[in-house]
Amino acid sequence: MEDIEPLPQQIAALYDQLPALHYLVLTPASDLGFTPFQGFSADVVKPLLAPLVELMAVLPASVLEIFAPPNVLPALRRPLPQKNTTIAGMPTYRVLSEHKPTRDRIAVVIGFPSEITSAMALPHDANTIFLTTKGPPGAVSLSGYKGHLAQAIDVVIRDAAAALLPNEMQDAFLATPLRAPFPEGSLPSRGSGVTMPNELLSVSLGHAYNGSDNILSGEASPYVDAIIDSANCARRIIGETSTNIVLYAPSIVRRLYAFGSSFWNNLLRNIPRELREIVKDGLFRNPNYSGFSLKLKNREPRNPYEDPIAGPILSLRQSELRLMTAGISALATSGTQPAIRLPNSVNFHASTLREIERHSERVNERNRKILQLNYKRLSHEMLSAIDTRIIEELSQRTEAITLVADAPIEWLRIDGIPLMIRHELSRIGMTPGNLMLALCAESGMHSLPASALDDVIVVRSFAHDDPIRNSLEDAIQIFNLARVKVRFVDVTSQTELISCLNSYQGAIAIFDCHGGHGGDESHGWLKIGNERVDTWQLAHITRIPPIVVLSACSTFALAGSHASVANGLIRSGAITVVGTFLPVNALRSAAFVARLLYRIDVFLPALKALDKNYLTWRSLVSTFLRMSYATDLLQFFIDDKNWLEQAMFMRIGPMANQDINLLRSDWHERLVRRIAWASRKSRDEVLSAIENDSPLLETMYYCQIGRPETLGIWLGDVPIN
The missing domain is CATH 3.40.50 (Rossmann fold)
Structure with a gap:
């Protein structure tokens, strides 16, 4: 292992004096209802909040990091997570703004221009950093920024921290050089939601990608390759001691897995037949990952986004998936842990789950046997759907798991032991989307x-x-x-x-x-x-x-x-x-x-x-x-x-x-x-x-x-x- 370049001595000496960073992503919190498939607030889908959550995910976890070279960053985030983040609506922020000023932390408030304008009009600490895409006067705007995203506000953080130090320490602090620009990358991003959490984790630790090499396949294997490669890249940066992971399985609300229900019949009946396959089988009933393939019979494919019904459905679900991925990315970066995505098919067992529940309510021997048979079938089918390379990751390289899923992935049996017993494990529900996003984005001990x-x-x-x-x-x-x-x-x-x-x-x-x-x-x-x-x-x-x-x-x-x-x-x-x-x-x-x-x-x-x-x-x-x-x-x-x-x-x-x-x-x-x-x-x-x-x-x-x-x-x- 290469030698770790130390922090500047004068900065290390100030460790106990430096303020903490507290990131807060603002949402409008307007009462516009919820998305139908995963349950996100409509106001975080349009405009899409995901880029702001992704930005929060890669920014420094502490003031120390703005002086640290990349090889020092993983050590600064151990043994306990250092990053303090949350998502809050404007009503909550108004309440928070009434709190007394503090000198032990710097609030970094991230939001759309309209929310940032409203937040800046409320009482706030003089050292608060307001960050937006294209902001009002007094806010930090990322418009036109060309550098490494993780370093976008290093200077602003330094100046805000200096203002909170005793006067006799400020000059030495400001004279200390910030970390050098992170080197440009040589390898491309895979341009996929299945790798984004690991790629953003790597970016937060100083890694960079050069261009993109999108995954173009309807099969599961290329996605699994990309997931494992991106997780291994993050592990190499973190260090081989990394044994914690986020394990996740995107899903929709449980009742919608009844694909023959009136909801689906009413939704799909007015969509042209050739587009129904894309919507139903390609997106919602796809057993694998994000991609799917269609067989065309000597004709040009019809653009589904031009259809007045199929287009909005596809766009809405893709927005939900992007928000979900942003949440997983925030969870991965705050805990400095890679993320492994499971295939969609782990969610396709609603009838078996109902049978397990039905027979668990009855205590006679016959029902007990049926209960066990249904559990064995569920465990076997879920395990069979997961690529053996992912099972090996869980078996050989994983100790603690933060599970984000609705399916009972805890019940997977690996080498005869349920996952929840084999590993230290906790779970976050994948639905409703609002709660999932809030829990994933919430960090700090x-x-x-x-x-x-x-x-x-x-x-x-x-x-x-x-x-x-x-x-x-x-x-x-x-x-x-x-x-x-x-x-x-x-x-x-x-x-x-x-x-x-x-x-x-x-x-x-x-x-x-x-x-x-x-x-x-x-x-x-x-x-x-x-x-x-x-x-x-x-x-x-x-x-x-x-x-x-x-x-x-x-x-x-x-x-x-x-x-x-x-x-x-x-x-x-x-x-x-x-x-x-x-x-x-x-x-x-x-x-x-x-x-x-x-x-x-x-x-x-x-x-x-x-x-x-x-x-x-x-x-x-x-x-x-x-x-x-x-x-x-x-x-x-x-x-x-x-x-x-x-x-x-x-x-x-x-x-x-x-x-x-x-x-x-x-x-x-x-x-x-x-x-x-x-x-x-x-x-x-x-x-x-x-x-x-x-x-x-x-x-x-x-x-x-x-x-x-x-x-x-x-x-x-x-x-x-």
């Missing part, structure tokens, strides 16, 4: 002291004669928690729920109640008293803690709409939600939540005793899910297969937990071998029993939603920098 997790509220709502009313409370009492204090509050209406949440100032809320959904065209709900509460309506009227755990059924439902309970809580203020794909067994759910609280109670002090100072909520929950999965496996061989005595649970279980806590990559293999030894079966017999009889276990009903990787827990006396 939120730090909590470990003590903030000691005060937990359980919002409970069951009838007094409901047999599961006390299940969670009884389960928690079994663990005899030492530090964590859990308070149960019974609520019987939405009004009481709001009052309860507003009075709680802690970090973790658990909802203990019934949940459900009304299908793929209706909102999910929580049963509070006699009301079905739509969590999307809690935004701006109650405080939602940063962490929410849902001990309720179908809160991120496989067969429900994008308007799930979990998504509603994220929209209303939560940073992360532990939700459920399916209906859950009340007693097992109670045990699951109680064990999670026990892990907080015992594991965090144990880490501190080992001189560990920091971990993310995603890491904590991911290791817990592995422990829960190990428990499910042991119980399967004890209760269902009768291969093990109950006493073996207390012998093998702690050993599996120790392997998981030590982050051993072979913990699953060691667990399988211990089960084989204890049951006097072969390793292959154990694996075959799992794969054939019960590959879908209760722990897999849960998922981490939102941005738990941005929620840090510090264990020492001061937060980590």
Whole structure:
């Protein structure tokens, strides 16, 4: 590896004095409705917001970067993400503008000229940078800029930062040379949405492309080649230690995957027959990536964009895809992690998902077998649709995954282990588009002291004669928690729920109640008293803690709409939600939540005793899910297969937990071998029993939603920098 050229000494010495950069992309936030396919606000589609999000993605993450050569940039973004970004509408910006001036950060406000003009008329810090395409006086305009995009505002950032330093430091700071212009590139961009996130990640780290070499194919293979090549290019720049990725699968709202529905029939009936194939099969039902091919019989192709119906449909969906790609690019650059796109066909399993949900609601042996068969079919079909080179990327080069998808990609089995158990993994829903874009663009670490997790509220709502009313409370009492204090509050209406949440100032809320959904065209709900509460309506009227755990059924439902309970809580203020794909067994759910609280109670002090100072909520929950999965496996061989005595649970279980806590990559293999030894079966017999009889276990009903990787827990006396 080449030697890393250091930062200028005088700049490194000012590290603690330099202000942070906070990027904010402005949207009009006008009430023009939503796009029909993915659910973006119409005002971010026309004019298209994507170029502004892409600009935000490549600009410096910190003031230090404007002095740093390219080979230093990856190190400056470790060990924790440094970039602080968000997307906000003008109404939100008006509220933010009322805050007191600050000298510890520089706001970089990016927007269309009309929004920038409005923002500049509001109160703002003197050091605020307003950036636009062609702006009003006082704003930085990119019109006519010819240099490397990542360096477009280096000078402006330097001058704004200098104004915030003590007077005696300003001259030396201003005299320090900025980083040299990044070298011109020699290789072309692939000119495709499937590579744009990786190309923008590389650009943000000083790489440049020269021209374009567009992918012109209807087959999947050339796209996979380009995806892998662009990811490897980004990895070479980041360094070979890069093991985190964004894994994403573009989709439309779930109800529109019923391609024989009245929606599609009404939409397509007035489109000429030769153009229907382009719209339906080339764009929406294309199993591969972006391209498609048509066979023409001795005639010139008709331009679909000239058709009054087909043209707007194609343009609108392409705008949605461009916005989606911009969001993924922002997520990749803020986390300094490559992005891998999956084929569209992973979304084409709506009927199987409905069957899985239907049979999960019934507890008899016949339905349990049908449930497992449907899961095996789903996992096999999704895995078969994904190129083996991508599977190898996941298997050999990936540790942590930020998943952006609606399909349950967590359930993919690689080497016999579900992706959500094999990897540290969290998810963002691909729909609705507005929420996806906001979550992907939101970056910056939120730090909590470990003590903030000691005060937990359980919002409970069951009838007094409901047999599961006390299940969670009884389960928690079994663990005899030492530090964590859990308070149960019974609520019987939405009004009481709001009052309860507003009075709680802690970090973790658990909802203990019934949940459900009304299908793929209706909102999910929580049963509070006699009301079905739509969590999307809690935004701006109650405080939602940063962490929410849902001990309720179908809160991120496989067969429900994008308007799930979990998504509603994220929209209303939560940073992360532990939700459920399916209906859950009340007693097992109670045990699951109680064990999670026990892990907080015992594991965090144990880490501190080992001189560990920091971990993310995603890491904590991911290791817990592995422990829960190990428990499910042991119980399967004890209760269902009768291969093990109950006493073996207390012998093998702690050993599996120790392997998981030590982050051993072979913990699953060691667990399988211990089960084989204890049951006097072969390793292959154990694996075959799992794969054939019960590959879908209760722990897999849960998922981490939102941005738990941005929620840090510090264990020492001061937060980590």
